[in-house]
Amino acid sequence: MAFDEQLTERARAALTDVTDLQERKMFGGLAFLVSGHMACGIVGDELMLRLGAEGADAALDEPNVRPMDFTGKPLRTMVFVEPAGLQSDQALAAWVEGALSFVRTPPPHPATVRARRL
Secondary structure: OOHHHHHHHHHHHHHHOOOEEEEHHHHHHHEEEEOEEEEEEEEEEEEEEOOOHHHHHHOOOOEEEEEOOOOOOEEEEEEEOOOOHHHOOHHHHHHHHHHHHHHOOOOOHHOOOOOEEE
């Protein structure tokens, strides 16, 4: 699946000041990772966001947002924002910032939690 190059460039612009940013082809599109954690990406003409369970639930109350259902089963922590919800660069930047906020404070890795309990 190809991804929207114009939307990709707009997302890159919203991520300009992010350090430790990587791009990786994933989900048939392009994902943006921050410190190794996937934050957002472009799949087709939609913005994919990793917001966590609470953030994704809240986002689903907004227009033009739907669950990420890439595998046919919705993921509780991720959403797609349709093109109509990304008309302005400010709207796109606000969505991206929500994903960045989530990935900048990831929960401890399960293996780390188990090791602390020993």
